[in-house]
Amino acid sequence: MNKFEKVPEGVFNKVEHNKQEFINKFIDDLEGLFPETVKDGIVDFQALLDRFGEYEESNKIEKYNMTWVGKRQAIKEADKDIVGRTLKYVEEDSKNPETTENIYIEGDNLEVLKLLRQSYYGKIKMIYIDPPYNTGKGEFVYKDYFTLSKEIYDKLSGNVDKYGERLVKSNKDSGRYHSNWLNMMYPRLKVARDLLTDDGVIFISIDDNEVHNLRKICDEIFGEENLLLQQTINKSSQIATEFTVNMHEYILVYCKNIVQFELGNDYKYTISRGTVGNEDQTTPKIKFPKGLSCYGIKDGIYKETRKIEGSKENIYNYDNIVVKNGKLGKDVVLQARWRSSNDMRNFFDNNCKPTRAKINGVIEEIYFENDRFVPQIKKRIKKKINSVNFNNKRGSKYLEELELNIFDNPKDMEVIKKIIRRSSYKDSIILDFFSGSATTAHAVMDLNAEDGGNRKYIMVQLPEPTDEKSEAHKAGYKNICEIGKERIRRAGDKIKEELKEKYNSANEEERKSMKNPEDLDIGFKVFKVEDTNLKRIKDTVKEGISMEEHKAISPKDNKDFNPHFTDIDVVYEMMLKRQDIDLNEEIILLDDIGERTYLVGYTMLICLEEEVTEEMVEKIGSLDVDLSWIIMRDSAFGNNINLKLNTVNKLRTIVKENHRKEQKIYWI
Ligand SMILES: C[S@@+](CC[C@H](N)C(=O)[O-])C[C@H]1O[C@@H](n2cnc3c(N)ncnc32)[C@H](O)[C@@H]1O
Incomplete structure (x- = not known):
């Protein structure tokens, strides 16, 4: 199957060893943007070329680009599948x-x-x-040095022809030096x-x-x-x-x-005045609700706020301001050059509960601090990432x-x-x-x-x-x-x-x-990168492993898996192939089904039994979990295709009865 084809729905799905499930998402995105470029789930590269041909023509002449020796290979390297x-x-x-x-x-x-x-x-x-x-x-x-060897660099960069003759005078090594890195x-x-x-x-x-x-x-x-x-x-x-x-x-x-x-x-708190001294600022009226805290202000009735002569930030009141038990005793309308009038209104409309501010952060509280009655706005903001770090x-x-x-x-x-x-x-x-x-x-x-x-x-x-x-x-x-x-x-x-x-x-x-x-x-x-456990992908006898070691495992295991494998190794290998399962999912041995059947993350069942009986199929199908994957061994059925088909059908029927869903089964 080519990498740009979707995984087909079906009964006999082999566990793909190099299939990246997310490729399907790319294809869906591409199809959404340019429907003509995807046909039956397969990317039509000619249609893509036709779609962007013109751009390519005009871009061929000159373009802003960074390149170095080996770049094409480096790009390919990222997308190359990892096999074995x-x-x-x-x-x-x-x-x-x-x-x-x-x-x-x-x-x-x-x-x-x-x-x-x-x-x-x-x-x-x-x-x-x-x-x-x-x-x-x-x-x-x-x-901490990544210089390409001179021979390799010269070959890749075309500095020498295929007979090793130098084509370009090499007077600077910086290309070699940076390219490899x-x-x-x-x-x-x-x-x-x-x-x-x-x-x-x-x-x-x-x-x-x-x-x-x-x-x-x-x-x-x-x-x-x-x-x-x-x-x-x-x-x-x-x-x-x-x-x-x-x-x-x-x-x-x-x-x-x-x-x-x-x-x-990572939060910090800021407190800013609710007024500004900007001459051009408009002076809307805002109703401040009963209950706002009045810190450092004696209880009483204030006919007017204290003013500072010439200050643009003086506040004008149209009713008396009542302060009772350290709080505003009744609603009051105030007029001034407000700094964030909308934010204040939103906060009051939200019953003075924490409210997202227009620019940054969340307003936690608005209060008065003295008899000038300039509102103070307390915001909780996320700490930002600075452009300089001295410490x-x-x-x-x-x-x-x-x-x-x-x-x-x-x-x-x-x-x-x-x-x-x-x-x-x-x-x-x-x-x-x-x-x-x-x-x-x-x-x-x-x-x-x-x-x-x-x-x-x-x-x-x-x-x-x-x-x-x-x-x-x-x-x-x-x-x-x-x-x-x-x-x-x-x-x-x-x-x-x-x-x-x-x-x-x-x-x-x-x-x-x-x-x-x-x-x-x-x-x-701890995990280590190792060769696959599955023989189907890498069936060579590993170096340093004697024939005795091969014989130490059963003929069926020998056929399916590489020496030194354990069931858990195979389970983890399967987990790496799922997008909805990570390496921390719980692995449970289902010992009432067999000795080698595992449930992973309550969604994937891996049956490594050498033989699968009807009773096992019955039990797997009746498990009280919503399985999205069932993986079985091909070899458990020998060459008996009928037995395999029957098992699959039976399992699917039981799952459908119990869970009302179609079940896919995968094989290793
Ligand atoms: C500069 S050190 C990192 C030091 C680390 N930040 C610390 O505080 O200890 C870079 C590390 O990357 C490792 N490294 C280099 N190439 C690597 C690769 N291909 N895969 C994994 N690790 C690699 C090196 O062995 C080295 O330990």
């Missing part, structure tokens, strides 16, 4: 796996992002990444965009080595109009050259869609506190906390796919402890080996994932201990607004 790879759950490395909703994934982030693209499509509110800056230095624990970043950002929610946002740390290039590719991938901000952030250590002192780096901030972007729930400290301080100061240039956890707080909600999923020492995971846990949130994180990190001479290696950390996981373990314990101390010394009232330490999620499930 999956995520394997590693229980022994996980912490509190039964309860946690945090995830740590070991592997190349492009593969991981593609594997997550189905389950996490449009689910991530905030991504923070701190990719290697391409400083050209080789002294870090991780690689861009080739690395482009597809990753493109896939990452798919994971963002419609109101989501990505923050990317970067410095002068690549900021100009990064901005150009982000303009292309996210759209120039979706650039929220280029934040300047002070370097934690300044770099002096002969002529300059370099004190800043940057964080680029792009929204998935700037129109739908929402700030996080960047050395991130190694936090690793030092955990006695784990063995990673180069970790980010300042407080900076990461701040951007998470300002850009995500308390239950959002936060993703960092260049996780390094896992500062972002640390920040998420710390923030949850601080404000009672339930944010969850997904960390992705390549198991890049540490240099044998490095402190990390000497301390026993053979790759960067080992450092990251250990940091999360230690940081989680420390945060929970500190929260417990605070909680225990707080009184009942204070506890109400605090996170109960027992509810703080300091665990994480």
Whole structure:
């Protein structure tokens, strides 16, 4: 099936291994906009060309564009399906796996992002990444130079012909230098965009080595109009050259869609006067309702407000103003040059309950403060993201506190906390796919402890080996994932201990607004990128696996699955193929049906039994859950097509009787 065809409805649906369900959504969108370009669910590329042919002609001549060696390949790379790879759950490395909703994934982030693209499509509110800056230095624990080899660069750029003869004089290496970094970043950002929610946002740390290039590719991938901000952030250590002192780096901030972007729930209060001194302002009358607070004003009847000579902000009253028990005793009409007359009226019309203001925030209260009776407007507004951030400290301080100061240039956890707080909600999923020492995971846990949130994180990190001479290696950390996981373990314990101390010394009232330490999620499930468990896709005998190991599993399992598979591995592999199921869904073994039948997220049933009996079919069909997927093994029916058909029909009939819906069944 080609990638631009919709999945057909039918009985014998194989579980697609490279099918991205969301492609259907693209096709629907395209069909909605240009109906002539989609026929029977299949994209008609000729019709598309016909539709846009004219644009293409006129654009061919010259266009504003950024290009580099390997760009076409980088674009293709993002859309290339990922075949034969999956995520394997590693229980022994996980912490509190039964309860946690945090995830740590070991592997190349492009593969991981593609594997997550189905389950996490449009689910991530905030991504923070701190990719290697391409400083050209080789002294870090991780690689920070991306120069293409001269031979490859020359070949790709057409600098040499096919016989290796040089065609163009090569006098500058900067192309090689930037191209490889861009080739690395482009597809990753493109896939990452798919994971963002419609109101989501990505923050990317970067410095002068690549900021100009990064901005150009982000303009292309996210759209120039979706650039929220280029934040300047002070370097934690300044770099002096002969002529300059370099004190800043940057964080680029792009929204998935700037129109739908929402700030996080990080609030502050502002109080502004309800009058202005602008001569041109009109002077409407507004009725202020009984009950408004009058702070610092004695009870009594005021015939008129106190005026300041020459002030444009004096208030005129037409009735007496009655103040009783510190509140306005009756409605009163006042006239002045009001600052936000509509906002005030809306608030009063809304019975003085919190009311959305026209420009920004929510009006919480309007009150008088003294006998001038200038109304004060108290607003709750969301804290915004500033274009400059001065408070960047050395991130190694936090690793030092955990006695784990063995990673180069970790980010300042407080900076990461701040951007998470300002850009995500308390239950959002936060993703960092260049996780390094896992500062972002640390920040998420710390923030949850601080404000009672339930944010969850997904960390992705390549198991890049540490240099044998490095402190990390000497301390026993053979790759960067080992450092990251250990940091999360230690940081989680420390945060929970500190929260417990605070909680225990707080009184009942204070506890109400605090996170109960027992509810703080300091665990994480570990997954590793591995070859698929399914033989149908990768049926070669893996290197290093003896024939004995193959024989150790049953002939049917041997036919269907790769050695070392477990049922849970297969279950997770199936979960990655569903858009409505993520890796935190509950997995239940249905042991009254068989020994290998699993229910996932109360919506997907995976039956790995080697044989399926009538009784099992009866029980599956009668389950009291609304199943949207049933997955079975082809091999459970041998070559008996009739048996398979009968089973499918029976199952569908029972489900229809019980749930009044058509049931699709998928096969592995
Ligand atoms: C600059 S560091 C991130 C540091 C992190 N922000 C911190 O505070 O610890 C970049 C990290 O990205 C990792 N990395 C580089 N290429 C990667 C890839 N293809 N997949 C996953 N991780 C990668 C490197 O190993 C390195 O640990």
